[in-house]
Amino acid sequence: MSKTFKVTLAAIAAITLVACASTAVQVNSLRGKSVSTADDNALQVKEYVGKRPGQTPLIVRNFEAQPPLIPHTIENYEISATENACWDCHNSDDFKGKKMPMVGKSHLIGPVVADVTPKLNMQRWQCDTCHVPQVDAQPLVDNVFQGNISRQ
Numbered sequence: 470m471s472k473t474f475k476v477t478l479a480a481i482a483a484i485t486l487v488a489c490a491s492t493a494v495q496v497n498s499l500r501g502k503s504v505s506t507a508d509d510n511a512l513q514v515k516e517y518v519g520k521r522p523g524q525t526p527l528i529v530r531n532f533e534a535q536p537p538l539i540p541h542t543i544e545n546y547e548i549s550a551t552e553n554a555c556w557d558c559h560n561s562d563d564f565k566g567k568k569m570p571m572v573g574k575s576h577l578i579g580p581v582v583a584d585v586t587p588k589l590n591m592q593r594w595q596c597d598t599c600h601v602p603q604v605d606a607q608p609l610v611d612n613v614f615q616g617n618i619s620r621q
Contacts, residue, residue: 515604517542522558523567528603531616536599537570543602548595555596556589 519525519541528538546554559572574581576593 515606517544518603518605523569527570531614533617539597539600539602541602543597548597550591550594553589553594553596555600556594560586560589 518528522541525540528540530537543554548555556572558569561571572587572589576590578588578590581587
């Protein structure tokens, strides 16, 4: 390489570096605050609306075909393919003398027959995928959604 080529290459690199540095912009979050502000705290842990099953009324659905919401905590409930605390209680309309909703027929294999414990379709064992417990929290953003609760 010739000396002139090396000098030209170095000059181009220096000009590029200066041009890039002069156009650098401070990064901000979408909220307009600096990313590293001290008041950007983590959200507080919220308590579930219902502590124990059977003590909280069912939560009204907001739209047709909405999966029912869980009106109690599911903390410490085992939900796996081999152990399902939801199924232990919701496999009939009457568990230990208490009324509670039975698992939907779409979640079962075969017809529901009186005096026979229904069988859970194992493609539906992970209840908390669609059914979620609720916490008493204010919305994070404004929401004007009005549910269609006329069909309940």
